[in-house]
Amino acid sequence: MNNLNLKEIMNKPERLAPGHRMCAGCGATIGVRAVLRALHEGDYAVIGNATGCLEVSTYMYPYTAWEDSYIHNAFENAGATLSGVETAYKALKKKGKIPEDVNYKFITFGGDGGTYDIGFQSLSGAMERNHDMVYVCYDNGAYMNTGIQRSSATPMYADTTTTPVGSQSNGKMQNRKDLAAIIAEHDVPYVAQTTLTTDFKDLHRKSEKAIYTEGACFLNMMAPCPRGWQYDTSEIMKICKLAVDTCYWPLFEVDHGKWILNYEPKKKLPIEDFLREQGRFKHLFKKGNEDLLVQFQQEVDRRWENLLYRCARED
C-alpha cells in the first residue's frame, strides 16, 4: 500500500469502541483496533474470539465494545466456528437470501494460549479447508488472563507463574513454537507476521491483504502485555521496535507460497537490548548468567538465518 494515508486511517470510526476493560496500554487492544481499521467502509464483519483477555474484557454480557457481530468461542473451536459461519454465509448468498451487494468478512481473534496450544487443531482444520476467513493471533507470549502461565509461544527463559525463576530454575526451558511457519506449511493463500511498528503501516497493509485475499489467511501479531512482560506501559512502541531491530520478531509474509522479508534492520541489535527492557528477563542480567544470554542470541540468529534462507530461496 504505497499511498497509505496514516492520518486518514487513524481517523476511521473505531470498530472496537472505548469503554472496554483491557489494561491501559495493552498491545492486544491497540493491535485489534488496527486490524479492524483495515475493513473497508460499508463492509460488515463477523468476529470470532477465543476466550482470553480480549474476550473477557471487551464483552461482558449484556455489554459489548464490538461494533460488529461478535461470537465468543471456547479456545478449542474458534477456528471451527467462523468456518461454519463463513460456509453458512456462502450458502445464503447462493440462495439469494443475502443481497449481492452486501459484503461480510470473517475474522477470528485468539490469544497465543488459545491459538498455539488449545485451539490449534480447529485453526489447522479451518486453514486446511481454506475457508474465506482471517485468523489473527494476538501473541503476548503467555496465558495472561489467568495469571501469566507459560504457553508454547512463551520465549525461552521468560519468568512466568508456571516457569518461575528461582534458585532451581532460569524460567521457561523450551524455545517458542514458530506458528507462522507452521501455518504457512498449510499452503494457505496468505500468512504474515507483524507487530505495532513502522507507524502501523506493516500491520495495516497486512491486515487489509489478509481480509481481502480470498481463502484462509493467518496473521501472527506480537502484542506486548505490560503486566506479564513487566515494563512501563508507555514503552510499548520502543519494545516493538526493539523486537524487530534485534530480529527477535521479524516482519515477513508468505504470499501464495512466496516467502518475503518485509524489514531488515540496517544494524541488527543484540538481543540484550530487547530483553533488558522487560522484568520477565531480569535474571538473565545477573552475574553468572552470561551464557544464557549467549544461548538466547544463538537461537535468535539461527531463526533469522533460516528466515533469510527461506526468503532468498524465492528470489
Ligand SMILES: Cc1ncc(C[n+]2csc(CCOP(=O)(O)OP(=O)(O)O)c2C)c(N)n1
Ligand atoms: C479449555 C479452557 N481451559 C482454560 C480456560 C481458562 N482460561 C481463560 S482465559 C485463559 C488464558 C488465555 O490465554 P491466551 O489465549 O494467551 O489469551 P490472553 O489471556 O493472554 O489474552 C485461560 C487459561 C478456559 N477458558 N478454557
Ligand code: SF4
Ligand atoms: S493482562 Fe496483559 S494482555 Fe491482558 S489486558 Fe492486561 S495488558 Fe492486556
Ligand SMILES: [Mg+2]
Ligand atoms: Mg496470551
